[in-house]
Amino acid sequence: MVHEEEILQIVQSIWMSILDLEIRLDSSADRRLREGGGRTLTGCVQLTGDFEGAALLDCTGKLAQRVAGVMFEEHPDALSIAEVQDALGELTNMIAGNIKPLLSGSSRLSLPSVVEGADYTLIVPGSKALLQVGFTCEQEPLLVTLAERCK
């Protein structure tokens, strides 16, 4: 079983080490993302093996551009869509990779995929959210979800 505190430590470690940005828990992140109405991105890394499921990272387009700007050391407006998606995919990959040792047994990571748009729902077929942790970074909501395939 993975706990909220462990997800918090993983995400804070990535945000501090790679981005040098502060991030804190925010229980309203899910609602803010759903009701925000703007462009959002979702990164997804699937886990297969003893644990079957996925790690998902949802955030606003504005935050995705901001973190990509830090990773590429470019102004956020100068980045291509592909660069923003790449950065979010790599952050999702790091989150999934650090969750994996907390799961029982042995699992493998897929390469990350990223979807982007407005008013969409990403479904990992046959799975349910095991744990969902909301965050705020620079006033923008961010959501980490660990989904497990139903057996």
Place this chain on the structure above:
Amino acid sequence: MRVLVIDDSRAMRSILSKIMSEIGFDVVAAAHGREGLERLREDDGIGLVLVDWNLPEMNGYEFVQAVRADPAYDDVRLIMVSTETERERVLKALDAGVDEYVMKPFTRATIVEKLAFLGLADG
């Protein structure tokens, strides 16, 4: 010395390339293991490779096995930089011939520390 950075993420290649340039390395990059092998064959000035584990086409573990199977690259140092953080994975990579293992996320200090351990940077 020239360093080859192999990672399928352009953002991660950018971060690692910047760190290695600041330390004083010339940097070349590749997006997967097969491209990395081509770079290595074309450029005999490469003395160090930073390689991710999860890569398309040829993964980092397969890349390490291919490099260590060729005596021409005996002097090339290999550092795996990966989100794979389990002890078994680290030991498997070390058994295959990597010289050091860096877990993502990392800091610049971690990279410098590993390079210093290999005698490739001041600690």
